[in-house]
Amino acid sequence: SQTIHQWPATLVQPVGSPLSLECTVEGTSNPNLYWYRQAAGRGLQLLFYSVGIGQISSEVPQNLSASRPQDRQFILSSKKLLLSDSGFYLCAWSPASGRASETQYFGPGTRLLVL
Amino acid sequence: EDQVTQSPEALRLQEGESSSLNCSYTVSGLRGLFWYRQDPGKGPEFLFTLYSAGEEKEKERLKATLTKKESFLHITAPKPEDSATYLCAGGGLTGGGNKLTFGTGTQLKVEL
Numbered sequence: 548s549q550t551i552h553q554w555p556a557t558l559v560q561p562v563g564s565p566l567s568l569e570c571t572v573e574g575t576s577n578p579n580l581y582w583y584r585q586a587a588g589r590g591l592q593l594l595f596y597s598v599g600i601g602q603i604s605s606e607v608p609q610n611l612s613a614s615r616p617q618d619r620q621f622i623l624s625s626k627k628l629l630l631s632d633s634g635f636y637l638c639a640w641s642p643a644s645g646r647a648s649e650t651q652y653f654g655p656g657t658r659l660l661v662l
Numbered sequence: 663e664d665q666v667t668q669s670p671e672a673l674r675l676q677e678g679e680s681s682s683l684n685c686s687y688t689v690s691g692l693r694g695l696f697w698y699r700q701d702p703g704k705g706p707e708f709l710f711t712l713y714s715a716g717e718e719k720e721k722e723r724l725k726a727t728l729t730k731k732e733s734f735l736h737i738t739a740p741k742p743e744d745s746a747t748y749l750c751a752g753g754g755l756t757g758g759g760n761k762l763t764f765g766t767g768t769q770l771k772v773e774l
Contacts, residue, residue: 579760588766589766590666590749590763590764590767591706591749591751591762591764592764593761606761646713648760649693649694649711649753650694650708650711651696651760652708653698653705653706653707653708654705655705656703656704658703
């Protein structure tokens with residue numbers, strides 16, 4: 548069966564510091580990968596998605612970037628964090644093709660607090 | 663712009679008191695309507711995918727239905743362990759990936 552991991556689970560960072568959040572998926576090959584942010588009282592906002600190694604699409608302009616160095620690894624980064632980057636970051640995966648590719652499965656999330 | 667609206671924002675039920683959660687959507691090129699359950703501090707847990715109007719899916723005390731404009735999540739005889747936030751999302755298609763537009767959720771509390 549497939550599993551998705553995220554780390555760290557929680558992170559407290561000062562404004563202006565760098566960020567690296569990691570997501571890995573096990574038990575599947577060539578998944579579609581997604582990064583979302585969930586702010587309190589708001590719906591999940593899609594930040595980035597990837598259909599393959601090195602292929603990243605950005606949904607909203609922001610202070611963040613994403614990379615996919617390996618097939619089942621997705622990284623969310625920032626060079627300098629802003630207060631507004633605080634939130635709950637969720638990684639998700641979906642199968643690569645077919646109707647099943649439309650269903651996304653989420654990881655446990657990373658709670659980021661920027662002070 | 664794609665939109666998904668959920669109502670009510672919060673719902674308090676007594677154990678055994680059945681009810682329904684609503685999800686209204688306007689999503690261009692809708693490829694699926696998705697329901698998730700989210701417990702506090704955790705990632706959303708997948709419940710159902712509905713692909714076409716008239717489709718219904720069931721899982722234990724939950725049943726999801728879909729029309730051309732909205733979806734309902736019916737909860738029959740709920741128990742306290744059903745307390746969670748229920749998220750609805752409409753799936754469109756963009757650039758080869760699958761984009762989900764989420765509602766803000768319905769926070770359900772089931773009391774003894």
